[in-house]
Amino acid sequence: MSAISSRSPRLSAILLAAALSCAMAPALARDDRCRRDQDCAREALVHGEIRPLSDVLGVVRDKVPGDIIEIELDREDGIWVYEVKVLPPSGRRKKLEIDARTLEILKIK
Template sequence: MKSRFLVACALLLGTLSFGVSTGLADKQDRKREQHTLVREALQRGEVLPLVKILEIANQQVPGDVIEVELENKKEALIYEIKILTGTGRVREVKIDARTGAVVKVEDD
């Protein structure tokens, strides 16, 4: 009886770990695909290089960049840049990746 329980537990754990690893693999594949799409858009000139985006962000909010994310929102690629100001405040600058237009500046 005890050995059946152990076998059942082992099968359950194996099934759970397979589901988790498959889900992680799918997520990693989607990330790779997104990175490839953004890289290709950059090469075609459809997206501004990160160096230019960071210049724009620092013009809006001087300080140290502590985080950068590229989000796909409503058919637009938006950079979200978190900046630590000289006063210790964290501000977030949202910039359209295609045009360089500042979408929003807010406290984080």
């Protein structure tokens, strides 16, 4: 009986460590992906493939006045595209797709 009770704390500690490492794995993977996305965006900016966010915000504010509530940078069919969601005074959300290199507005939904 004493052999079982002396192993139980060790076994419990091992199981706890395994459970914690499994629980943390998605958070760590998500953090690594975010770093890679940030690195890709920085590299695209340095190489002139995209324009700075400040330039994009100016275009959006000129076209659709309101509060900018979300911005994404995606690569679609080999083209970098900013997707910007704006909440105008009317309260009806607008989504703009903007070519990240030329700042041409591709779509307004």
